[in-house]
Amino acid sequence: MSIKRIISIFRNDFVNSIRDKMIVYLMIAPVLLALVVRFFIPGYENISIKFGVEESLKPSIGAFLENYADVEYFENRSEIYNRIEQYDDFFGISTSSDGNFDFILQGNENERNIEIADGLLNYYSTPSVVRDSLDIEIKSSGKTLPILATIGFIFVILVSYLFGGLTIAFNMIEEKESETLKALDVTPLKLSELVVGRSILGYFMPIVHAYLGVLIMGFEGINMFMLLIITLVSSLIGIVFGFAIGFISSNQFNGITNMKIGLLILMIPTILTFFLPKGAQIFLYWAPTYWSAMALKDLVNVQQRWGNMFIQISGIILTLTIFILILTPRFKRTLKL
Amino acid sequence: MIEVKNLFFKYNKSHEYAVDGISFDINEGEIFGFLGPNGAGKSTTQKILTGILPVQDGEIYLRKERIEKFNNDYFNAIGVSFEQPNIYGKLTGKENLDFFASMYDYPVQSSSNLLKMVDLDNAANKKAGEYSKGMQQRLVFARSLINRPKILFLDESVSGLDPSNAVLIKEIIKELRKQNTTIFLTTHNMTVADELCDRVAFINSGKIVLIDSPRNLKLRYGRKLVKIEYENDGCLNKEILSLVDDKDKQRIVEITKTKLIETIHSQEATLEDIFIKVTGRELG
Structure with a gap:
């Protein structure tokens, strides 16, 4: 293989x-999507419990909650209502007519967060004699992002993998035309040489997008080396997808149609990973994007382990190999290089 | 230089051979014209010789050695100018040439010199997609010369160009012959073939029906007549006279001595006339 020719194809x-x-x-689309996720989908900050407390309760329950959660103070109940209506999980504490306090929820909060908040309030209600005799230590049981944030992250990163491949597709279609x-x-x-040279762009873009996406979305604690490994392997999905679209599409219009159908087929299994019970997920094993989504899901929730990741990237490679074996003979016949 | 023996080719869905057992040879430094109407098998033959289509049946020899597989040595030695201006429209003319130059294993010609040669130096940094069709065709022609090919395949490279650019390209082709480049010229333009080719092959329905030099063909198939136009008492007169009949020969002498001759044309056949006579089919 000639390095000179490979670089020329890439350039x-x-x-x-x-x-x-x-x-x-x-x-630029993956960058824009990352910005959307950053600003409209709750992220890690939602993991810490946040309370909005009326100013009058600051010395009592406010001071107590400050030991365990983020606390904001508000002049009155209506200000607390306004704050609660925002997208994140936020619990309000206001004085009630009988002199006690009201616990105010929006209704769509994460159950786990409700349990924690409820537990804290019960703990506060415990008589001080009992409370003081207890030695409470708050420990993290492992971060789990809100489902929407996890989906948002996976969607942005997977889109960047697939869009890298689509640049290959549209360059191929232009060459055909x-x-x-x-x-x-x-x-x-x-x-x-053509395949390797052309694939560089399919690698280059996802790597840039994946790291840029993580920075923009502001997710913390992600193992960047694991992200690199997952990106390098998952980019192959985009590259194979790109070559396939480029191969079957005779013109740009046709290419856009095939791209939409292809993206739908590849993205549906990633969404289903969140909604199908574990036993039924065997039906998604055929999709390389399923394995990639699982790897990213564990990565973003800071639960990824090397052994687990090895199984997931093996899944990507195996499913892709089957696709490549099916496509290569037809691809060779078309290119005749 | 190139020898082709019993070459056959059939497209997948077709029942008939697109190339039906053709044989010919091309000498080094020769311009060999491959002439025929659309669909005769010219482009298919060229595609086989350039490795775009596989050799289904038949033999191809390069310098007496049989080509089993078209390898890099072969591709480094050939240049191909396509009929369709197949260029990267978003790249400039110079970028197009530089990109293709990087594909070869040996030293190549400077893209700037080539652009100058085909009179595109002023448009070197303009996107090739914004070129006129004639400019794109000249760019494709220039691209075919980038690797200083020993064998040059030209597919309708002069057809469709305006007269001044056609002259320019024809002069370059003649110059290449002087440099001993072997040229395989595919065209349906008999005038171009007549002017440039040392030998021509007529192909019809996948078969070669005739191979010879344009001069020999014209002599063989032409009529030995001459048409003379002269002025007589203020009127224009025309006579067609035989070059072999004694009486007509004397008449020619008489006219030249006594009349004011305006034009004299020998009545040899054109290549187009010969093609129609041999195949019963017009060039399209």
Whole structure:
């Protein structure tokens, strides 16, 4: 293989891509999606319990809660209501007409957070003699992000893997339409060099997007080396997807249609991982994106282990190998390099 | 330089051979014209010789050695100018040439010199997609020369160009012949073939029906007549006279001595006339 030719293919694809509005959109879309997740989906900050307490209760329950949670103070009950209506889990404490206090919920809070908040209030209600005799230590039982945040993270990262491949697809479609592939056919360029050179962009974009996405979304505690391994393996999904779309699409219009269908097929298993019971997930094993989503899910929830990740990336490689074995003979016939 | 023996090719869904047992050879430094109407098998033959299509049946020899597989040595030695201007529209003319230059294993020509040669130096940094069709065709022609090919395949490279650019490309082709480049010229334009080719092959329905030099073909199939136009008492007169009949020969001498001759044309056949005569089919 000639390194010179591989780099030329990559450079040519890159220059072509940044001069194509649609591909530029594919390049910036994951960044925009990461911003959406950052600003509209609750993240880690939601893991800590947050209370809104009326100013008058500051010396009593307010001071007590400050030991265990984030506490904000408000002038009156209506200010607490306004704050509770925001997207995150937030619990209000206000004085009630009988002199006690009211525990105010919006209704859509995470059950686990409700239990913790309830426990804290019960603890506060315990007579001080009993309370003082107890030695309470708060320990984290492992962070679990709100489901929406986990889905948001996986969606952004997977989209960046797949969009990397789509740049390959649209460069291939353009070559088909302009017949430049024929001109490459009569040069010393080999099929392997074309595939490797073209795949660099399919790796380059996801790596940049994955790290940029994590930074933008603000998720903490993610093992960046694990992210790199998952990205390197998962980018193959995008690359194979890109080559497949490029191979079956005869023009840009056709390519967009195939892209939509392909994205739907690949993204549905990732969503289903959250809703199907574990036993039924065997039906998703065929999809490389399922394995990738599982790896990312454990990663973002800071529960990923090397052994577990090895099984997940093996799943990606195995399912992709089957796809590649099916596609390669037809692909070779088309390119004839 | 190249020898083709009993070459056959059939497309998947077709019952008929697109190339039906053709044989020919091309000498080093020769311009060999491959002429025929659309669908005759010209482009299929060229695609086989350039490795785009596989050799289904038949033999191809390069310098007496049989080509079993088109390898890098072969691709480093050939240049192909396609009929369709297949270029990267978002790259500039220079970027197009530089990209293809990077595909070869040996030293290549400077893209700037090539662009100058085909009169595109002023548009070197303009996106090739914004070129006119003629400019794109010249760019494709320039691209085919980037690796200083020993064998050059030209598919309708002159057809469709405006007269001044057609002259420019024809001059470059003639210059390449002087440099001993072997040229396989596919065209349905008989005038171009007549002007450039040392030998031509007529292909029809996948079969070669005739191979010879344009001069020999014209002599063999042409009529030995001459058409003379002259002025007589203020009127324009025309006579068609035989070059072999004694009486007509004397008449030619008489006219040249006594009349004011305006034009004299020998009446040899054109390549197009010969093609129609041999195949019973017009070039399209």
